[in-house]
Amino acid sequence: MSSERVSVLLVGLDGLGGYYLNGDEADARQRMPTLFGLLDQSTVGTITGRTVFPPISAPAWVSALSGMTPDMTGVIHKLWDPEVCVGCPNARAGTPVPLNVFDALDSATTHKSIVASWSWLLKLVNGDVCQCALDAGGDDDKAVRLFAESCSYDKGVLPHCFSFVHLDLIDAAGHKHKWESEEYKQSWSAADRRLQELIATAQQHATSTQRDLVVLVVSDHGGSGNDHGDIIPSHMQIPLIVWQSETNASKRPVHVDVVQSEISILDITPTILAVLGEKIPRWVRGTALLQ
Template sequence: MRSLLLILLASAAFGQRHVVVVGVDGLGGAMLGEETPQQIQELMDTGAWTLHGRGVLPTVSSPNWASMIMGAVPELHGVTSNDWQPDKFDIAPACKGPAGRFPTVFGLLHEQRPELRMAVFHDWQDFGRLIEPGVVPVLRHVEGSRQTMAAAIEYWKQAKPDLLFVHLDAVDHAGHSHGWSTDQYRKSVSAIGELLDELRGAISESGTAESTFLLLTADHGGTGTSHGHPTQRDLEIPWILNGPGVPAGHEIHALVRTIDTAATIASIFGVASHPCWTGKPVAEVLR
């Protein structure tokens, strides 16, 4: 009874809120600054943004996606390379949640706000292994960024989950195949802009636009046809947030780190950051 009362009080205090995160693998802040698709520019014009968010070293996918959803750096959560597996790692997590893993934002919300409906659609198959088993009811790998977004939009129309995370991989593929900042790379980024338009249209049609926070971010950038280098072009990422109360056209001048993303999502839902996290909510954009 006490747990139900707390849930009802939290819902009354914060109202109905939705958070949609679109994570674009390989979308470097520097490259986006060189040429910004109209749809992404519109997100910046109507929300708060920085193209100088900081990922973590090494600038490869698993450590950075893990840091984003775990609110901490690799030396704490232990995901230090793309070879990491739940039963195969070099550094043990400094802190463990109920699942015996370093706690993610999904695990925290599952524990603190069990009534929240969460869904993850991921283009890169290995993304799913970063999340504690059983905490996200809909955890689906769909190959191809367009197909991934289509599946996420279809589910949004059906269920309107409280937290939806969409991982898209096509930009990273373009970077590896043709090089970051090439014409082919830019075309891939433009295609992501079109997918964002489709997603925003679905959110608007569902009648939830006024209660939905939309965050566009990434794991890393790249140099040449690879990443993993200790350079700003590899390290810096975009962090663009739209939503109720978020100041429009506001360039964020405070440092934003990918580890701040988990804490920001939790804060939107009225949940305190996990004690093991070192990231902080981006207070400059939350009112």
């Protein structure tokens, strides 16, 4: 696979606990056929990978997008705000914002987009590092529509090479109804339909620009009761999947020799950079899951 002809879509399914997917996998497969279809055809993937501690959204998503642990980024709670907080040692120049995958990808050759159902995530980017940052305002259907619209922005500019789309409804169901509830599991099906739409749009876009597509799907945490934040399996286990649309089997990169239980949210950024042929900065932790 040539890194010059690849588009990467990262889909974040907030609050999808791997502990519950693994607890009754047969039921989970019925509710999430798209997710498990990706898992079954993945180059590397697991439903019981590891997030960072504390397993809450702000530090976890920053770790996913930066490859740094919360103690390195300084983002340990959603109250972190670049307007008032001191930056980490590896911050974007002139800001307290931790360097992340958007900074590491060359804007001259890589068109990047972020569509966030959770508006907080837009604090991590600016116009210098991301050409397209869209706020879905808590509406996952809007996030799907905005991603489709963002692909049309490519006319006359670079094709999308990296896109991150964040969906929030699973996490909202956990907080409202409890992670062990039937309502929480029902939210999986709704999220899975949106995941299917996102992949179809990304595949159409990749095909129209003559690119191969790599899809990564990850969560940030699980939970129990109505909350999360403890260092226990129901909070710490997450799905992490890397899937490729490459049809030429002889060109498919193989995954590195990793133990499934050791796959971590920290592996997201180095994997994206490796797929796109970018140098992995010294501040990135984790392992690139593709050779």
